[in-house]
Each structure stands twice: as structure tokens, then as C-alpha cells.
Amino acid sequence: MLVKGRLLTPRGLIEGCMKVEGERIVRISRLGERDPQTYDFGGKLVLPGLIDMHVHLRDFDLSYKEDIKSGTSAAAAGGFVAVADMPNTKPRVDSLEVLKWREEIARQKALVDYGFYVGVGRLEGTEKLALGLKVFMPQEYYSGQREKTLRSIEYAEGHGMLTVVHAEDPSLGETPEAEAHAIREICGLGLRRLHITHVSSRAGHSQIRGATCDTCPHYLLLGGSSPPHSKVHPSIKGREDSEYLLQAVRRGGIQAISSDHAPHLPEEKAEGAAGFPGLETSLPLLLTLVNKGELSLERLVSAMAEQPARILGLKRLGSLEEGKYASFTVVDLKAESVIRPEEFRSKSKLSPFEGWKVRGLPVATFVRGKPVMLEEEVVGEPGWGKNLKFL
Ligand code: NCD
Ligand code: ZN
Ligand code: ZN
Numbered sequence: 251m252l253v254k255g256r257l258l259t260p261r262g263l264i265e266g267c268m269k270v271e272g273e274r275i276v277r278i279s280r281l282g283e284r285d286p287q288t289y290d291f292g293g294k295l296v297l298p299g300l301i302d303m304h305v306h307l308r309d310f311d312l313s314y315k316e317d318i319k320s321g322t323s324a325a326a327a328g329g330f331v332a333v334a335d336m337p338n339t340k341p342r343v344d345s346l347e348v349l350k351w352r353e354e355i356a357r358q359k360a361l362v363d364y365g366f367y368v369g370v371g372r373l374e375g376t377e378k379l380a381l382g383l384k385v386f387m388p389q390e391y392y393s394g395q396r397e398k399t400l401r402s403i404e405y406a407e408g409h410g411m412l413t414v415v416h417a418e419d420p421s422l423g424e425t426p427e428a429e430a431h432a433i434r435e436i437c438g439l440g441l442r443r444l445h446i447t448h449v450s451s452r453a454g455h456s457q458i459r460g461a462t463c464d465t466c467p468h469y470l471l472l473g474g475s476s477p478p479h480s481k482v483h484p485s486i487k488g489r490e491d492s493e494y495l496l497q498a499v500r501r502g503g504i505q506a507i508s509s510d511h512a513p514h515l516p517e518e519k520a521e522g523a524a525g526f527p528g529l530e531t532s533l534p535l536l537l538t539l540v541n542k543g544e545l546s547l548e549r550l551v552s553a554m555a556e557q558p559a560r561i562l563g564l565k566r567l568g569s570l571e572e573g574k575y576a577s578f579t580v581v582d583l584k585a586e587s588v589i590r591p592e593e594f595r596s597k598s599k600l601s602p603f604e605g606w607k608v609r610g611l612p613v614a615t616f617v618r619g620k621p622v623m624l625e626e627e628v629v630g631e632p633g634w635g636k637n638l639k640f641l
Pocket of ligand 1: 306338416481482483484510512513524525526
């Protein structure tokens with residue numbers, strides 16, 4: 251297979267073609283190669299496949315909110331080749347037994363590659379299937395399970411697993427200080443592989459030591475506002491926080507951007523559920539910033555592909571290079587659209603970004619040499635996605 255377009259490689263933008271054999275990239279060149287199976291994307295951009303390191307695919311007893319098929323369809327539509335799924339499911343993913351069961355379901359339903367985090371619990375053996383441990387400090391560390399949380403962290407550290415933390419101290423409410431205090435405390439443990447997820451404030455970010463972090467589009471774009479459906483944990487802070495966080499993304503002090511895709515039903519949102527789907531809005535929102543000159547394309551690709559791959563330890567994803575997987579995202583930087591939640595592939599058809607005008611859209615997503623989204627249509631099949639630990 252041959253892919254033609256403007257390829258964003260570690261050597262810069264190459265107008266040329268990418269030769270793919272099976273699941274891998276075998277050559278990238280400026281030469282006019284020929285192949286009976288050619289995808290010619292013309293002037294469109296071919297980016298390393300985007301990776302969302304924080305999503306909630308739900309499934310199990312919460313399949314009415316989202317399941318692994320609908321969630322990974324949303325990922326394919328949004329330009330993501332891989333997603334990392336959080337363990338706050340029903341039942342929780344907090345043992346090898348539940349993890350094996352989830353893997354069994356995911357291997358049948360996933361359209362894109364997936365990884366799992368395991369929650370605080372019995373971690374023995376989970377390093378074989380999970381990318382890391384997820385710690386939800388408000389309900390674990392700060393709610394009478396401090397010792398149990400520390401034991402899980404110790405296990406993760408001892409087995410080379412990444413620890414990803416939702417850092418908030420609920421005794422300080424939903425303030426920047428709640429985030430700052432929790433981040434200071436968790437960083438104080440001096441872990442080798444620590445990642446703070448969905449950082450929402452300047453105060454929080456300023457406390458990070460010896461850890462990587464991510465933020466989400468809503469913290470970058472919605473500071474100081476509260477449109478319908480925008481309730482989320484951590485809460486959206488002020489305008490200055492948004493400006494600070496965007497500047498930190500530009501400078502690399504925030505390494506990654508995740509969506510925290512958190513689907514709920516409208517009636518649950520009305521009753522106060524926190525979170526909203528993000529897989530189908532993240533890339534268009536951020537490409538709009540690129541078009542406005544507020545974020546460089548290189549930083550976007552770093553935060554959404556290279557760095558998530560590096561942080562998660564995915565050696566064959568994250569850049570377009572010989573030998574890596576042919577997982578890539580094709581983008582039309584000039585295409586304009588409006589965010590219409592009723593058109594989401596996610597089961598959760600709501601968004602605080604409803605009605606936003608965006609410029610820059612994903613037009614194709616390929617996972618290991620196979621198209622899963624083409625011309626904005628999801629063409630992938632359940633069962634193609636693989637556990638990232640097995641790649
Ligand atoms: C998430 C969810 O709904 O699972 N909600 C949220 O507000 N972000 C949980 C979480 O990521 O903290
Ligand atoms: Zn969280
Ligand atoms: Zn989350």
C-alpha cells in the first residue's frame with residue numbers, strides 16, 4: 251500500500267509518499283512511487299496516529315452510556331488510532347480477573363487499538379494486560395483508603411507500570427488549591443513513572459515535580475465560562491488558568507493533551523453527572539487553534555501522538571518512521587464545520603462545545619495499515635483493535 255500526502259515526519263514535513271507493508275511503514279520518500287493500492291490524500295496532512303491517553307469507554311454494566319464498540323468508533327471518527335481506558339467501570343477494573351474479562355470483550359468490539367489502566371485493588375499479574383495504574387485521589391487516597399492506595403502504587407512502581415493520577419484533595423473543594431495540594435503530595439512520593447492527568451489550574455501545574463502531565467481541551471478553551479453540560483471533575487477554572495495552560499502546552503511544560511472522554515446520558519447530566527464526550531471534538535478544536543496561529547502543528551502532534559506514545563511506553567507508535575506501525579491520522583486543515591453532538595458516534599450526544607465553529611478536521615484514520623475512518627465515515631470493524639500491550 252502507498253499513502254501520498256504531506257507527511258509530518260521527525261525530519262519535518264515531506265511532500266511525498268509512505269510505503270506500507272502489512273502493518274508497518276517500510277519507507278518514506280519524496281519519490282513518485284507506484285502501487286496498485288494507493289491512497290492519494292493530495293495536499294492534506296498525514297500525521298502520526300493520535301493517541302488519547304484518558305478515556306472512559308464504559309461498557310460492562312454501563313454500556314447504556316457507551317460501550318467499547320461505540321467508544322472506539324468515536325475514536326476512529328475523531329482521528330485517534332489508540333485510546334487508554336479508565337477503570338471506574340461497573341464492576342471496577344481492579345484485579346487481573348476483571349481485566350481479563352474486559353480484554354475478552356475489547357478484543358471483539360474495538361475498532362482501534364486500546365490500553366487499560368487498572369484501579370487501586372489487587373494488582374498481582376495486571377502488568378501483563380494493563381498500561382498502568384489509575385489513582386483517583388479524592389475517593390481513594392483522601393477517603394480512608396490511603397494505605398491501600400499506597401500499596402497499589404508500590405506494586406505499580408515495582409513492576410515498571412505507569413501511575414496516572416487524578417489529583418484533587420476534596421477537603422479543599424473544587425479550588426485550584428485542591429489540585430495543587432494533591433499534586434504536591436503525590437509528587438512528594440518520588441515515583442519513577444508518575445503522570446498527572448487532566449491538570450486544570452496554574453496552581454496545580456506549578457506543583458508538578460518529577461512527573462509528566464496532560465490537560466484537556468475544555469481546560470484550554472472554557473476557562474471562566476460555564477456553558478450547558480460543562481460540569482466536569484476537576485472543575486473548569488478561570489480564564490487566566492486557560493491562558494496559562496495553553497502557554498504551558500506551547501512550551502512543553504504540559505506534555506500531552508487527552509480528552510477525558512466521559513459519556514453520560516442527558517438525564518444523568520441533568521442530575522449532576524460530571525464529564526462529557528471528547529473524542530470527536532478534541533482534534534477539530536485544537537486544529538482550530540492551529541489555524542488561528544495559537545498553537546503550532548508540531549506542538550499539537552507532540553501533545554497528541556509523540557508524547558502519549560512516549561509516556562505510555564509505546565515504542566512503535568507516535569511518529570511516522572520506517573519500522574513503526576502504519577497508524578496515522580489524515581487531516582484537512584482548511585475544512586470547516588460546526589460541532590453537532592447529535593452526529594457523534596459516541597452514545598453520549600451532548601457537548602459544552604455544541605455550536606462551536608471549527609476549522610481543521612480529521613478525514614481519515616488508519617490503524618496498523620487498515621482504514622478505520624475514510625472521508626469522515628467510520629469503516630473499521632470491531633475486532634481489529636488490539637491491546638497496546640500486545641503490539
Ligand atoms: C469522569 C467520569 O465520568 O468517569 N468524570 C469527569 O468529570 N471527568 C471521571 C474522572 O475522570 O474523574
Ligand atoms: Zn479524573
Ligand atoms: Zn476521566
